[in-house]
Amino acid sequence: KAGVTQTPRYLIKTRGQQVTLSCSPISGHRSVSWYQQTPGQGLQFLFEYFSETQRNKGNFPGRFSGRQFSNSRSEMNVSTLELGDSALYLCASSLVPGGLYNEQFFGPGTRLTVL
C-alpha cells in the first residue's frame, strides 16, 4: 500500500512569488491535514480537509490556502511568499477526521526555500 506522497519534494522560490504544493493521501483516506515545520516554530497545524471541505484551520495568514479534490488529493497554496515561509510542509492523511485511534500518516514533506 503506497504511503502519502507529496510533490515536489524540493522547491526554491523568490519573495513575492506564489507556490502550490500537492499531496496524495493513502488510498481510501479521506482526510488530509497540512503542517508547517520550521526550526524556530516546530510543527504547526495549517488546515484540515475532509470531503472537499476545510474543517479546521490553524493560525496562519490568509496567504496560506488549500483545497481538496473529489479524489481526496489536496493542494496548498502560498501567495506572496515571504522569507519566513521557508519550511518543510508536511501532509498527513487519515481515514476520517479526528480523534484517538485514527492514525494520521505523514508524507515526506516538501522543502520550500524562499530567497
Added chain:
Amino acid sequence: GESVGLHLPTLSVQEGDNSIINCAYSNSASDYFIWYKQESGKGPQFIIDIRSNMDKRQGQRVTVLLNKTVKHLSLQIAATQPGDSAVYFCAEGRGGLTGGGNKLTFGTGTQLKVEL
C-alpha cells in the same frame, strides 16, 4: 494559551539502555496524546498514543506514561537501538468529528542519540 513542550532538546543514551523522553503540556482539555518519531528527511512516524483517561499504555519496546496531575507525558523506549536515533515529538489532540478533528499541537521535539 495551548502549548506542548519538551524538557530536553537532546538525549544521549548507550545502545541497550532504556530511554525516557519527557513532555509537558498545558491544555487540560486534551483528549489524547501521541508520540511521533521523525528521522532525517522523513515525515513524522506514529509510535504510540494514549487517551487522556489512561495512565499507561504499552507497545512493542515502548511505553507511554501520562500524569494528568502535573500535565506530564513520557515515552520510555526499552533496550534502545541505533535505529531509534531520531527526533521525538509529543502531540496533543482533542475530540473527534465534532471536536478538534485531526488538528494536533506538537511539542518542540527531543533529539535522541544512541551511542554504540
